[in-house]
Amino acid sequence: MNLKIRLLAILYELLGFLETHKVNYASAIKRIVKTLEPIIDHEELQQAIKDSRRQLLGGMGSLNDVWITKENGHVVDDEKAANRRLEEYREKLRRILVQE
Amino acid sequence: MNGRTLFTRLIPALFLGLIFLAPAQAIGGVGNLSLLSGAAAGGIAASLALPELGAEIVAARALGALGRVADDVARGATKNNALEGVPVETFQGSIHRRMLQNDVEAFRYSGGASDPKGRFLTTRQTIRQINSSEDAQRVLQLPAEATAEKLNSFTIPKGTEIFAGRVRGGPAGASQVFIKDPGVLR
Numbered sequence: 001m002n003l004k005i006r007l008l009a010i011l012y013e014l015l016g017f018l019e020t021h022k023v024n025y026a027s028a029i030k031r032i033v034k035t036l037e038p039i040i041d042h043e044e045l046q047q048a049i050k051d052s053r054r055q056l057l058g059g060m061g062s063l064n065d066v067w068i069t070k071e072n073g074h075v076v077d078d079e080k081a082a083n084r085r086l087e088e089y090r091e092k093l094r095r096i097l098v099q100e
Numbered sequence: 101m102n103g104r105t106l107f108t109r110l111i112p113a114l115f116l117g118l119i120f121l122a123p124a125q126a127i128g129g130v131g132n133l134s135l136l137s138g139a140a141a142g143g144i145a146a147s148l149a150l151p152e153l154g155a156e157i158v159a160a161r162a163l164g165a166l167g168r169v170a171d172d173v174a175r176g177a178t179k180n181n182a183l184e185g186v187p188v189e190t191f192q193g194s195i196h197r198r199m200l201q202n203d204v205e206a207f208r209y210s211g212g213a214s215d216p217k218g219r220f221l222t223t224r225q226t227i228r229q230i231n232s233s234e235d236a237q238r239v240l241q242l243p244a245e246a247t248a249e250k251l252n253s254f255t256i257p258k259g260t261e262i263f264a265g266r267v268r269g270g271p272a273g274a275s276q277v278f279i280k281d282p283g284v285l286r
Contacts, residue, residue: 023215025214027213028243028245057189058241058243059190059242059268059276059278060220060221060242061243061246061248062190062242064219065218065219065220066215066219067215067217067218067219067282067283069217069282069283094187094189098189
C-alpha cells in the first residue's frame, strides 16, 4: 500500500497542477485517482497500475504526449517552466510505474 | 581522377561510409526511414534515406517488459545521452534519431483529453491505415480518454531533432515521431 500512497501523492499534485493550467488531460488523471483510491487488495492494485501505464506512459494521447501551451487553450504564462515541471511529474511517475 | 585525388577523396569517403553503415547494419538493417517518406509524397521535400552523412542512429531494442526496456535504455543513455527525455517505452524496436534536413509534414489526432499540439506525431503512411476514431485508437495505441475526433496536420521544421519508430503494441506499419519541443510545430 506504500506504493499506492506514493503514486496517489504524485497524482494529486499533478492533478492540481494540470487544473491550474486548464489542461484537458486533468480529467484522465482524475479518473485514475478515482480508480486507485478505493483499492485495498494488492493484486487489484497491481492490475490498476498496469492499466494506468498506457494512460500515463503511452504515446499519443497519454500523459507523455501532453504539452502545455496557450495554443492548446491552456492558461500559462511561462510555457517553458510549466513544461519543465510537467516533465518532473512524468519522471516521478515513470520511476514508480516502471519499477513496480 | 588521378591517384592522389583518389587517395584524398575516396579513402575518407569509404571511411565515413563505414562509420555510418556499420552501426545501421548492426542494429538490424535500418537502411532507410521509409516510415517518413510519405511526407515527401505529400508535397514537402523530405529526403530521409539513411544512412546519410550527419544522421545519427540510436538503437534501443524494445525487449519484453517495460522495466527491461527502461533498464536497457538507461544503460545506453549513460554512454550516449541522445535518448534522454525520450519516452522509449512507447517505441517498439529501434528508435531512429535525426535532425531533419527539410520541413516534414506530420499528423496528430486530438479529442477528449488529448489536445491538438503535443509531443507525439505520426506519418502520412500511418494515417492511411486509419478510417475512424476506433482505428486511430487501435493503430496508434491511444488511451481510452483520447477520442481521436480530429486529425491535425503540422509541419515539423527543418533542423528539428526527431525520434521515429514503430508504435509499441500497434500493427506493422504504425509509426510515431516524438519531438521534445512541440513549440516548433507550425
